Amino acid sequence: MIHGGDLISYRSFYDGELVDFSSNINPLGYxxxxxxxxxxxFGELESYPDILYRKLKSSLAAYLGCDSSQVVVxxxxxxxxxxxIFLAKRVxxxxxxxxxxxxxARAYRKETVYLxxxxxxxxxxxxxxxxxxxxxxLILGNPNNPTGLRLDRDTLQECYKLxxxxxxxxxxxxxxxxxxxxxxxxxxxxxxxxxxxLIVLRAATKFFSLPGxxxxxxxxxxxxxxxxxxxxLPWNINSLAERAGNFIFKDKTYIEKxxxxxxKERTFLMGELxxxxxxxxxxxxxxFILIRLKKFSQDRAFDFFLERGLxxxxxxxxxxxxxxxxxxxxxxxKNNLRLLEAFRSLDSLAEEESS
Amino acid sequence: MIHGGDLISYRSFYDGELVDFSSNINPLGYxxxxxxxxxxxFGELESYPDILYRKLKSSLAAYLGCDSSQVVVxxxxxxxxxxxIFLAKRVxxxxxxxxxxxxxARAYRKETVYLxxxxxxxxxxxxxxxxxxxxxxLILGNPNNPTGLRLDRDTLQECYKLxxxxxxxxxxxxxxxxxxxxxxxxxxxxxxxxxxxLIVLRAATKFFSLPGxxxxxxxxxxxxxxxxxxxxLPWNINSLAERAGNFIFKDKTYIEKxxxxxxKERTFLMGELxxxxxxxxxxxxxxFILIRLKKFSQDRAFDFFLERGLxxxxxxxxxxxxxxxxxxxxxxxKNNLRLLEAFRSLDSLAEEESS
Numbered sequence: 001m002i003h004g005g006d007l008i009s010y011r012s013f014y015d016g017e018l019v020d021f022s023s024n025i026n027p028l029g030y031x032x033x034x035x036x037x038x039x040x041x042f043g044e045l046e047s048y049p050d051i052l053y054r055k056l057k058s059s060l061a062a063y064l065g066c067d068s069s070q071v072v073v074x075x076x077x078x079x080x081x082x083x084x085i086f087l088a089k090r091v092x093x094x095x096x097x098x099x100x101x102x103x104x105a106r107a108y109r110k111e112t113v114y115l116x117x118x119x120x121x122x123x124x125x126x127x128x129x130x131x132x133x134x135x136x137x138l139i140l141g142n143p144n145n146p147t148g149l150r151l152d153r154d155t156l157q158e159c160y161k162l163x164x165x166x167x168x169x170x171x172x173x174x175x176x177x178x179x180x181x182x183x184x185x186x187x188x189x190x191x192x193x194x195x196x197x198l199i200v201l202r203a204a205t206k207f208f209s210l211p212g213x214x215x216x217x218x219x220x221x222x223x224x225x226x227x228x229x230x231x232x233l234p235w236n237i238n239s240l241a242e243r244a245g246n247f248i249f250k251d252k253t254y255i256e257k258x259x260x261x262x263x264k265e266r267t268f269l270m271g272e273l274x275x276x277x278x279x280x281x282x283x284x285x286x287x288f289i290l291i292r293l294k295k296f297s298q299d300r301a302f303d304f305f306l307e308r309g310l311x312x313x314x315x316x317x318x319x320x321x322x323x324x325x326x327x328x329x330x331x332x333x334k335n336n337l338r339l340l341e342a343f344r345s346l347d348s349l350a351e352e353e354s355s
Numbered sequence: 356m357i358h359g360g361d362l363i364s365y366r367s368f369y370d371g372e373l374v375d376f377s378s379n380i381n382p383l384g385y386x387x388x389x390x391x392x393x394x395x396x397f398g399e400l401e402s403y404p405d406i407l408y409r410k411l412k413s414s415l416a417a418y419l420g421c422d423s424s425q426v427v428v429x430x431x432x433x434x435x436x437x438x439x440i441f442l443a444k445r446v447x448x449x450x451x452x453x454x455x456x457x458x459x460a461r462a463y464r465k466e467t468v469y470l471x472x473x474x475x476x477x478x479x480x481x482x483x484x485x486x487x488x489x490x491x492x493l494i495l496g497n498p499n500n501p502t503g504l505r506l507d508r509d510t511l512q513e514c515y516k517l518x519x520x521x522x523x524x525x526x527x528x529x530x531x532x533x534x535x536x537x538x539x540x541x542x543x544x545x546x547x548x549x550x551x552x553l554i555v556l557r558a559a560t561k562f563f564s565l566p567g568x569x570x571x572x573x574x575x576x577x578x579x580x581x582x583x584x585x586x587x588l589p590w591n592i593n594s595l596a597e598r599a600g601n602f603i604f605k606d607k608t609y610i611e612k613x614x615x616x617x618x619k620e621r622t623f624l625m626g627e628l629x630x631x632x633x634x635x636x637x638x639x640x641x642x643f644i645l646i647r648l649k650k651f652s653q654d655r656a657f658d659f660f661l662e663r664g665l666x667x668x669x670x671x672x673x674x675x676x677x678x679x680x681x682x683x684x685x686x687x688x689k690n691n692l693r694l695l696e697a698f699r700s701l702d703s704l705a706e707e708e709s710s
């Protein structure tokens with residue numbers, strides 16, 4: 001499996017309910033009131049969604065602080081990533097990063113260039129400067145999956161400047177944006193330039209706990225919005241997803257509460273994980289943590305956790321990571337404690353085996 | 356607008372509820388019990404759909420009478436049409452037909468060949484024989500939109516034989532299949548050959564009255580299924596759409612009732628329309644009727660109907676039809692009577708103006 005979240009394949013290995021630490025979903029669940037809202041939309045299933053998604057784009061424009069004409073919507077942000085990759089001449093990726101960038105580029109037989117993040121998973125703009133060419137599409141996870149790191153503001157501005165100078169496009173995949181501690185907002189930062197050559201993608205999937213609804217969106221220049229909409233499928237958003245989109249982004253209380261909750265759990269879980277000697281724990285600004293296992297392979301750890309009903313993400317299929325990395329989602333306290341306990345047992349096992 | 360169903364654009368022109376004769380949806384609405392089924396699926400929104408859609412494919416395999424490995428699923432059948440067009444070297448279309456074939460081919464800059472249906476909208480295999488080349492993708496609406504006609508069994512078999520001989524692919528867009536009087540089932544007809552070089556696409560959209568849910572599917576060879584799945588987006592089906600798909604196809608009573616209802620209304624509406632002198636009414640095997648207006652342009656008729664709260668489909672943007680064609684959906688008796696009344700008034704107006 002290339003992605004996390006595939007619990008179906010592992011159900012037979014554990015007698016009980018599996019807990020999914022392999023996909024990074026807000027543990028608070030989707031915003032309250034959504035169910036009634038969806039029920040109210042059942043009648044709309046008998047009509048085509050608005051092919052122009054006028055109301056949805058207007059809801060998103062209000063949430064993102066940009067103009068409706070700058071909003072694009074997709075069947076998950078992956079449809080938007082896909083569309084921009086299709087339009088690109090060449091794709092430039094930093095590794096490790098989300099596997100779909102590479103897969104979609106491969107589906108369209110696009111030339112793809114891989115640059116490595118530094119050892120600490122920070123980006124070196126010099127590597128970019130040497131590589132970037134006209135009509136390239138540079139895709140950066142911001143924050144990046146699986147590393148959990150966000151570009152600092154200066155590096156982001158430098159990257160954008162570089163893409164503009166070279167005549168390339170910058171696509172920021174910000175699927176985890178709302179989980180980050182408040183710092184900058186890319187859409188605010190580049191608003192005055194009308195997002196020329198820039199695409200900022202986000203989604204309802206992770207933060208709003210709606211991976212099943214398939215609603216991705218983004219802000220970009222009017223021109224790029226028009227270009228990608230020639231590639232996007234008609235009626236690409238299900239009418240219940242559209243309805244959800246007109247509802248969830250208004251819930252400021254939920255957004256605030258989720259961000260605070262995650263900040264608290266992240267601090268707690270990171271602190272505890274760092275005490276475990278056999279783990280190298282990488283800093284995270286989001287709702288998941290990348291870990292290097294000093295004494296076990298990912299597969300041994302995976303099986304060890306699965307025996308305890310926990311599914312973690314093995315990372316060797318992220319280009320640039322070897323078989324010693326795993327990624328875990330930050331969940332609610334009860335489950336985070338189960339995760340910690342399993343890591344501690346694994347650590348004790350390492351002690352035993354080395355003694 | 357390229358498609359029907361865009362009522363939002365016309366709302367301000369009529370003081371009341373518009374009736375949509377421009378999109379071809381089953382007037383009986385979606386199957387009973389679907390709402391409870393969807394409500395039962397709200398919890399699943401917080402997980403990714405099964406990326407392999409194992410259960411959905413098995414539901415569809417049972418409905419279609421083929422193997423799960425021969426089933427493909429899409430975000431509406433348009434995603435599947437799109438995927439196969441992307442893979443094709445050249446696209447061969449008969450006109451008039453559904454606009455998306457041409458639009459998706461254009462999006463991918465595919466060479467496209469247009470052949471015309473005969474004056475009675477039947478297909479001439481000889482034209483095909485002269486044109487078809489290796490690696491072509493021939494797309495046929497079966498039944499075809501906007502003409503409402505199905506290929507007779509012999510012509511279909513001849514077309515398939517031709518594509519096999521030439522090394523081309525045959526894609527049958529059967530979005531309206533279940534509305535047809537029972538005759539043959541393409542998936543049954545070609546089952547023994549394992550659907551080599553054949554794609555038969557259908558959807559929940561029209562017959563199951565679910566255009567908002569976005570669920571298209573099809574039967575094809577295992578090999579073509581694998582090929583197109585490299586192009587399809589991951590998690591392309593919303594989890595509520597998946598749930599609907601596991602429910603609706605089992606409702607044999609609904610299917611039977613809808614087919615009978617449509618047969619009755621079609622016979623009634625066709626009979627009445629044919630009495631109106633200013634209309635040339637084309638035969639139909641589905642839930643819509645193509646009409647040539649002998650004395651009015653499509654735009655004049657459109658406005659005339661809109662004043663009466665009825666939205667019909669103008670057809671001049673179907674390649675091969677001029678400004679004198681309109682298409683109307685067959686709805687419930689009450690609305691069909693309103694439609695007839697409007698056509699009769701239009702006919703009287705024609706009388707007046709010519710006298």
